[in-house]
Amino acid sequence: MRFPIEILRQIIQSAVDLVPIRDLFQARLVNTFFDEEIITFFLDSPRLEEEAFCFPTSCRTNKAIKGRWTEFPDRLKRLYLYRKIQKHPRSRCAFTCWVQEVLDHQLGTTPEVEQKDEWIAKLVDVTISGHYEPANLFSPDRCEWWMKRVRAMFQDSMVQSIPILLACSAIKRGDCAELQTALQNGLQMQRLCVRFGVITLDVAARKGNKEIARTLVEHKCPMWYDVNWNTCHVVPVAAVAQNKEALEVWIEHLYQTHPSSAVPAWNCAEAMEKLARRGLIEMMEFMMERYPATLHDRIGALSAAIDSGQCAAAQWLLARLDAPLPPDRGRWLLTSSLKCCPRAKRTRMVQLLLEHGVDPNGDARFQTPLDVAVAAGDVSIATMLVQYGANFNQRLPPGSRLMKPSPLMLAVRQRSAPLIRMLLENEADRTYTWKRRKYTVYCDVEEVRNLEKVLRELGWDEEKVKQEAGDYWVLGEKLRNPRT
Numbered sequence: 001m002r003f004p005i006e007i008l009r010q011i012i013q014s015a016v017d018l019v020p021i022r023d024l025f026q027a028r029l030v031n032t033f034f035d036e037e038i039i040t041f042f043l044d045s046p047r048l049e050e051e052a053f054c055f056p057t058s059c060r061t062n063k064a065i066k067g068r069w070t071e072f073p074d075r076l077k078r079l080y081l082y083r084k085i086q087k088h089p090r091s092r093c094a095f096t097c098w099v100q101e102v103l104d105h106q107l108g109t110t111p112e113v114e115q116k117d118e119w120i121a122k123l124v125d126v127t128i129s130g131h132y133e134p135a136n137l138f139s140p141d142r143c144e145w146w147m148k149r150v151r152a153m154f155q156d157s158m159v160q161s162i163p164i165l166l167a168c169s170a171i172k173r174g175d176c177a178e179l180q181t182a183l184q185n186g187l188q189m190q191r192l193c194v195r196f197g198v199i200t201l202d203v204a205a206r207k208g209n210k211e212i213a214r215t216l217v218e219h220k221c222p223m224w225y226d227v228n229w230n231t232c233h234v235v236p237v238a239a240v241a242q243n244k245e246a247l248e249v250w251i252e253h254l255y256q257t258h259p260s261s262a263v264p265a266w267n268c269a270e271a272m273e274k275l276a277r278r279g280l281i282e283m284m285e286f287m288m289e290r291y292p293a294t295l296h297d298r299i300g301a302l303s304a305a306i307d308s309g310q311c312a313a314a315q316w317l318l319a320r321l322d323a324p325l326p327p328d329r330g331r332w333l334l335t336s337s338l339k340c341c342p343r344a345k346r347t348r349m350v351q352l353l354l355e356h357g358v359d360p361n362g363d364a365r366f367q368t369p370l371d372v373a374v375a376a377g378d379v380s381i382a383t384m385l386v387q388y389g390a391n392f393n394q395r396l397p398p399g400s401r402l403m404k405p406s407p408l409m410l411a412v413r414q415r416s417a418p419l420i421r422m423l424l425e426n427e428a429d430r431t432y433t434w435k436r437r438k439y440t441v442y443c444d445v446e447e448v449r450n451l452e453k454v455l456r457e458l459g460w461d462e463e464k465v466k467q468e469a470g471d472y473w474v475l476g477e478k479l480r481n482p483r484t
Contacts, residue, residue: 069134081124094146095137098195099123105158122169130197131227156194164193168203176215183219190225201225205234206241213249239271251290269297276301279310306337309345318356330358338372360390374410379418392428406432
């Protein structure tokens with residue numbers, strides 16, 4: 001039995017009202033009908049901007065909110081922007097006001113329909129590629145505040161914005177002739193159009209094809225630009241955008257213009273680190289085929305993969321090291337994985353490094369990976385390190401004035417019976433010294449019972465004795481001062 005279309009629409013409408021908006025958005029993949037119907041209700045929902053993009057009056061822009069808009073598919077971005085334009089001027093936002101200003105500036109007050117549609121299509125296309133806080137550009141509550149701020153602080157005139165918008169549109173359409181005209185007329189590739197958040201060079205790096213990149217190279221365009229006070233280079237940007245066509249041209253140009261300099265390798269190494277941080281293995285392979293990555297470069301990318309929890313990328317890089325990891329660098333990566341890698345990926349990352357021959361031991365004067373794992377109370381990783389040969393009885397050099405707690409002492413501080421048990425079962429020295437006191441860990445049942453008996457004789461409450469006793473006891477004894 002097939003449901004009538006109207007009943008299905010009512011079901012979808014009810015879901016729009018009840019289901020969280022981000023969960024509902026995933027449901028569009030069920031089939032073609034649901035895709036179109038859900039998109040329609042999704043874009044018309046008054047909850048869209050508040051829940052999906054977080055545009056309430058009290059909203060403070062941040063990277064998480066900006067990330068939601070960045071992950072939004074381009075097709076839906078385009079539909080959303082057209083809806084915003086249709087609602088202008090009933091519901092104004094900075095984006096629709098900027099669009100209207102461009103139309104008035106270029107076409108006058110009575111534009112022809114075809115010209116207007118053509119300009120709107122260009123502006124929508126360019127806006128999708130911009131860098132901006134979505135709440136500032138699209139929230140009606142922030143409209144006047146953001147427009148005044150742009151005019152007062154950034155001095156971004158319409159005369160300066162139009163050439164940038166036309167050049168960005170030409171890049172996205174692959175129109176080299178229009179881009180050449182803009183360059184010949186003095187277009188500044190590094191200049192930011194604040195209204196729509198676009199920089200011509202940035203759009204070229206992320207969206208330009210091979211011909212566009214060659215056009216820019218022929219005109220000796222710069223390869224650096226700033227976005228939100230962060231300096232960017234076209235090679236890492238193109239790599240992260242997975243723009244292979246332009247990336248190949250940029251890398252070739254970089255090595256031709258700096259044949260005996262460290263500049264090309266430095267920029268390519270930065271691109272590798274960014275790719276590793278995102279787990280883009282295919283692009284890393286593309287990069288390594290086109291520039292001679294050194295062991296240092298690959299270790300840098302490996303460190304980025306470890307810190308971001310990209311296990312597949314880390315495994316891929318470990319398998320392609322030209323030489324064994326230097327012992328100190330290996331221990332540094334192992335310690336970094338224990339401190340920086342996301343907890344859900346930490347065990348797997350440590351296992352990868354140990355399987356590829358990283359030595360968990362180091363100088364006794366400094367913190368070892370086992371110290372880090374025990375101090376964090378991580379039983380599984382500490383056990384794994386011990387299985388791969390981590391030394392838990394390292395002694396400081398004779399005469400050393402340093403004070404460094406042993407792994408057993410750290411386990412006692414954590415009050416972790418599993419860690420203490422694991423160390424003692426692996427024959428860790430149950431005696432350690434700290435601040436001129438010697439401590440001994442007792443785990444024998446008879447010893448523990450005798451200590452419980454002593455406490456009772458001293459007047460301790462029965463319940464208190466049981467609470468303090470447990471599986472292990474630590475007794476300390478003051479050491480004699482050899483000078484006295």
